[in-house]
Amino acid sequence: MALRTEELILNMGPQHPSTHGVLRMVVTLEGENVVDVQPDIGYLHSSVEKMMEYRTYIQSISLADRGMDYLAALANEMALLRAVETLGKIETPTRAQWLRTMFLEFQRIASHLVWLGTWGIDIGATTVFLWCFREREKVIDLFEKSTGGRLHYVYFRPGGVYEDIPDGWLQQALAFCDDFEQRLVEYDELLTANPIFEVRTKGIGVLPRATATNLGASGPVARASGVAFDVRKAFPYEKYAEVEFDIPVREEGDCFARYMVRMEEMRQSVRIVRQCVEKLPPGEIRAKVPITLRLPKGEVYTRTESPRGDLGVYLVSDGGETPYRVKIRAPAFSNLFALSEMMRGWKVADVIAILGSIDIVLADVDR
Amino acid sequence: MRATLHRIGRGIQALATGLRLTFTMLLRPKNTVMYPIKKVDVSPRWHGLLALPVDPETGNDLCIICFQCERVCPSRCIHIEATGKAKERVLTRFDIEMDKCQYCGLCVEVCPTEAIVFVPHYEASTYNRNNLNYDLADLHRAAPKEPIARGVIR
Numbered sequence: 072m073a074l075r076t077e078e079l080i081l082n083m084g085p086q087h088p089s090t091h092g093v094l095r096m097v098v099t100l101e102g103e104n105v106v107d108v109q110p111d112i113g114y115l116h117s118s119v120e121k122m123m124e125y126r127t128y129i130q131s132i133s134l135a136d137r138g139m140d141y142l143a144a145l146a147n148e149m150a151l152l153r154a155v156e157t158l159g160k161i162e163t164p165t166r167a168q169w170l171r172t173m174f175l176e177f178q179r180i181a182s183h184l185v186w187l188g189t190w191g192i193d194i195g196a197t198t199v200f201l202w203c204f205r206e207r208e209k210v211i212d213l214f215e216k217s218t219g220g221r222l223h224y225v226y227f228r229p230g231g232v233y234e235d236i237p238d239g240w241l242q243q244a245l246a247f248c249d250d251f252e253q254r255l256v257e258y259d260e261l262l263t264a265n266p267i268f269e270v271r272t273k274g275i276g277v278l279p280r281a282t283a284t285n286l287g288a289s290g291p292v293a294r295a296s297g298v299a300f301d302v303r304k305a306f307p308y309e310k311y312a313e314v315e316f317d318i319p320v321r322e323e324g325d326c327f328a329r330y331m332v333r334m335e336e337m338r339q340s341v342r343i344v345r346q347c348v349e350k351l352p353p354g355e356i357r358a359k360v361p362i363t364l365r366l367p368k369g370e371v372y373t374r375t376e377s378p379r380g381d382l383g384v385y386l387v388s389d390g391g392e393t394p395y396r397v398k399i400r401a402p403a404f405s406n407l408f409a410l411s412e413m414m415r416g417w418k419v420a421d422v423i424a425i426l427g428s429i430d431i432v433l434a435d436v437d438r
Numbered sequence: 439m440r441a442t443l444h445r446i447g448r449g450i451q452a453l454a455t456g457l458r459l460t461f462t463m464l465l466r467p468k469n470t471v472m473y474p475i476k477k478v479d480v481s482p483r484w485h486g487l488l489a490l491p492v493d494p495e496t497g498n499d500l501c502i503i504c505f506q507c508e509r510v511c512p513s514r515c516i517h518i519e520a521t522g523k524a525k526e527r528v529l530t531r532f533d534i535e536m537d538k539c540q541y542c543g544l545c546v547e548v549c550p551t552e553a554i555v556f557v558p559h560y561e562a563s564t565y566n567r568n569n570l571n572y573d574l575a576d577l578h579r580a581a582p583k584e585p586i587a588r589g590v591i592r
Contacts, residue, residue: 136542
């Protein structure tokens with residue numbers, strides 16, 4: 072017979088270190104149990120969609136880099152340019168498409184490594200944070216050698232990529248792949264079989280399959296709940312139709328399943344990178360596209376698979392130099408609203424583990 | 439009882455694995471760079487500070503005052519003014535507000551004469567925001583024969 076206690080409303084964030092940005096969660100507690108969670112967003116709203124209406128398409132690339140999901144800048148560039156290229160019917164050279172596929176997969180590895188490291192810190196594993204950032208630094212060094220940027224690349228252009236990769240870059244990329252596969256084994260040893268990690272994650276924050284589809288969750292969050300959907304397989308873009316890879320799917324829908332899905336995705340990304348290096352043809356990297364690009368009148372919706380899920384761009388053009396309207400369907404935004412479903416009934420300490428497991432980037436949520 | 443023993447066993451095993459991994463890390467080379475003392479070398483394509491190199495033979499600006507960089511800049515941080523007519527045009531003002539610049543490299547891309555370039559320099563922080571408004575003299579100075587920050591390792 073438990074004593075009836077008064078409910079406590081706890082403000083978590085916007086400056087809480089483990090909210091991965093400026094997210095405010097209004098947590099209703101009864102003792103230590105979470106009764107309800109209301110995420111409060113909007114602290115990082117940068118009005119990217121409106122700003123794109125005042126910029127030409129090529130200027131919007133640098134905006135997509137930093138205004139949206141800043142951990143996966145190339146995925147944003149790809150999402151925007153896929154819409155631009157579909158509407159403008161711009162053909163991309165084959166070499167550029169292979170390069171893009173390879174860079175997108177490297178970006179996925181880098182993004183997942185940040186997630187794994189920061190989530191490890193949330194749960195209490197400090198070592199894995201340092202190790203993940205060590206490996207991420209190697210990916211970013213590869214990006215720096217080719218694109219010149221470390222976080223905001225501005226590398227993709229309508230109709231190709233800006234610069235070809237430098238000499239010896241492919242060998243360095245392959246060397247990273249060899250090294251990274253061994254490092255992944257170490258992460259596995261450190262985390263997957265660890266009983267403390269298992270207790271903190273297994274069975275925690277279960278998101279049932281039906282709820283995941285109803286709330287529009289996508290990416291690793293949905294795949295951990297048994298939704299076998301990946302834009303790369305369902306609507307292949309660039310060269311994803313020509314590479315072999317598997318989509319990891321888990322049925323449990325808990326934090327551990329989301330962890331396992333992302334770990335497997337990193338392995339699959341390495342597999343795709345290897346195939347890209349093998350099949351990379353010589354040739355042109357950029358089609359002849361004017362700097363002041365004018366798209367024909369019309370509208371288009373395209374979707375890509377960013378490391379966080381289904382990233383869509385709805386683009387309306389009135390025939391001018393700038394888009395008439397851009398709407399970005401952010402994966403982290405949809406995933407965030409599965410949060411209160413996942414957290415209800417768990418303890419306060421699990422709130423942090425669950426929040427970390429969905430891998431939100433607040434710049435992507437607020438845009 | 440057996441379950442408890444099993445859990446204790448797993449705990450010890452996990453601890454041993456973790457310690458083994460951390461000890462192997464001790465034997466590997468260090469990845470940390472003692473930053474202000476040692477500096478990291480950046481790639482030649484590094485999006486660092488912008489600079490205006492001059493023609494080594496004549497000492498004139500390479501810029502032909504076509505205003506393409508000013509027009510393409512997404513943050514509109516380049517300001518160019520010139521006097522004279524046709525071929526005798528001379529740059530009187532070439533300002534870059536480095537605090538607005540987002541290092542996208544579009545100005546470098548569109549420049550027909552490679553008059554505006556990136557230099558591999560990454561230490562631009564100052565105590566005063568006004569120091570980040572680079573004028574023509576600053577931009578000339580930032581374009582040395584040798585890049586400014588040469589790293590020690592990598």
